[in-house]
Amino acid sequence: MDDNIFHAGERLVQERTGERDTALINGRSISPGIPAAARNFVGQQRWCVLGAADAAGALWACLLSGEPGFVQASDDLRSLQVASNDPQGVLASLAPIADLQPGQSIAVLLIELQTRRRLRINGHVSRASALALHVAVDQAFALCPRYIQKRELLPLEAVSAPDHSAGTTATSGTVLDEATSAWIAGADTLFIASLGPSGDADVSHRGGRPGFVQQRGQVLRIPDFNGNSMFNTLGNLELEPRCGLVFPDFEGARQLQLTGHARAHFGVEADIDQTGGTGRWIEFQVHSWRSTPLNLTQRCRLLEASPYNPLVRGVASAAFDGPPRSLVPR
Structure with a gap:
């Protein structure tokens, strides 16, 4: 395959972790258009995750809900349309990245939780x-x-409309408070948006047992479990620290969005058990956060935790002691 499919940051992490050969094999699945076999999958989705920068350059990840068909692939599979059931329109539902401009880089992740299928799409805005x-x-x-x-x-018929109580109104801040900290401590799922060296947006899923994300003050630590070896997110963070996270509240039809900057740590032997054996962490510094209801009141019921979730020691801890002691020079 063309090795240029990976940028310098991704290649650096692949080599550092000794997973370069596996990355090249898995990279064969990357295509310049939506796979034909995924066309029906795209049209069946009722929510998606988007990642992009706002007008000030801060990076955000955002959840967007809709009826099946609100996301559609074009006939030639080279473009994607995202519509909205919100009477305010699709862009209003994407705050704070609502000021999207033609040519701007954007990432879309379609994920079907019931079947555990997901499709990642990176591209740019053609019209908004x-x-x-x-x-x-x-x-x-x-x-x-x-x-x-x-x-x-x-x-949708099984859930009630938002009642604009304290749990469904929008709140925001620059310092994580007790409510947002509890939300993070109980999370088993998040999505992370990052940028490549040319400003190319990407958004990725992270999951684990509740408590897999640890917090100390304004810093979150996210373990990097074994994956596809391509290291799209970690490769981006090698070159560009801007980052965005979103934590879904599946039962409450809400989202917690955070923007800030992050860096990856490697070879952290002291925390090998808490990273599922990889010794890798992402440390995320929170700049600001927003808690908002989803644009459409959709809720989920947990059926089964992933059988791949590592059985890590002390995973329920919501704090950590000092910065990671990396054994790999940076």
């Missing part, structure tokens, strides 16, 4: 209006089911 977002596809590839907790998405 209140009614629809059009994404020109640069890269698309399916991903393995590891660390996805199986959930059933409840029919």
